[in-house]
Amino acid sequence: MNVRAFTDVGLVRKRNEDAILVAGRLSQTREGSLVTMDLALTTPFVCAVADGMGGHVGGDLASRVALTVISERSPEWRTGEDVAATLIDTNEHVRAIGVDADLQGLGTTAAGICITNDGIIVFNVGDSPVFSITDGVLTQISIDDSVFDTNGRPTNIITQSLGQFRPVQPHLALLPREAGTYLMCSDGVSGVMTPEDLRAAVRQPDLDDLANDIIATTRERGAHDNFSFVIVEIPDLSESSQAH
Template sequence: MTHIAVTAFTDTGLVRKRNEDALLIGGWSCQAAVGSVVSMRFSADAPFVAAVADGMGGHAGGDLASRVALGAIAEVSTHWSTPDDVVNGLHQANERVFQVGQNPELRGMGTTIAGICVLDEHVVVFNVGDSRVYSVNSGFLQQVSIDDAILDAEGRPTNTITQSLGQRLPIDPHITLHPRDGSGYLLCSDGVSGMMTAAGLRAAVMTADFADAAEAIIDATRQAGAHDNFSFALISIPGAADGQ
């Protein structure tokens, strides 16, 4: 395999009135009200950036915040080559959302973000907020992002997040560097991770067919009530040697 394959989906869900989630996959972005599964292939040339953003529920302009953040990332990520570049880009996106939010009608808007930047030898995983990134390797699913969320009495993350893009104070992005070893990745908003069990997500990604995995995630999320907008991207990346 010498290309990056992506299967993506975003949807309003069964309760919310508008979709405050948004996806950025390479140069493609989407914030559909009614989702359909989209499959894409991209050149394995670095950098390749994919991200999911979840506009803050209950805040003014949440749908705008996610679009603004991903638009900023799309602009600045074309020349990313190091983890520091990713950090700087996230700070620029935070400032962009903050400035748009100075409009009195939009004050307080914000968004989470979680994604990956594929480089020649590594994959940079990044997040701010509680949208998630999982690595997928031979059917084994592992969360590799870090939830910015207050924990409950049993140590589980709640829906109350501790940082987001659009805040006045400087953000502290979570950045981890992973070898480009052929592992795949699942990006998702908490409309997926909050509705599905860890076992359910593992079962969904065990299939080698992205279309089947996507349908399993969509069906499980809707059967659980789809109380929030829900978005995800399944990404297959060739190893460093295979992609050259």
């Protein structure tokens, strides 16, 4: 498994309310540097991005708590129902923290992929997107919990997040366990780079170039929000599956 991961406070915000998770490793650094990891595929293999509610007190805590719960529970994931149950429970954990008077209003998105022995589970709550990249073509798999503008673009007003009082309804997509590339990011990336920008970036065959393009373009556009992404490259698993 080859993973590229990055999280950064951006050029305007004072703290990083994003957090990323790669196979149990959680990061929430202020000054990001691109990290490339070659990891053994041990299932379930989970990568995720969380975007704490911008402008809300405790957004950094919300994203960190959410990914910590996901990291602790995901070793038991086998099915989409397992993933959904964890996200519903994670909502309660984040909401419980927000009961504190100083932390009221906190919340976070969560989006990612889980590779199991049987397939790939894409999950999200909120507006952090998950894309597949196939032959240079970008396709969004996640479903944005957003209010959309007149041009059909998602706004920064979201319709559900982890930490809300009512139960969440996680979005799940179940895909075959096949070779492929997946990109998940906070809206510090997807809200700054246009769909055309992202489509142009993923046409590059080298994933290091793709990652560096995302970083450079986001910063050139002002990086007014925290910005984070994880790129997961899944190799051809057929031979290992047959051997197993």
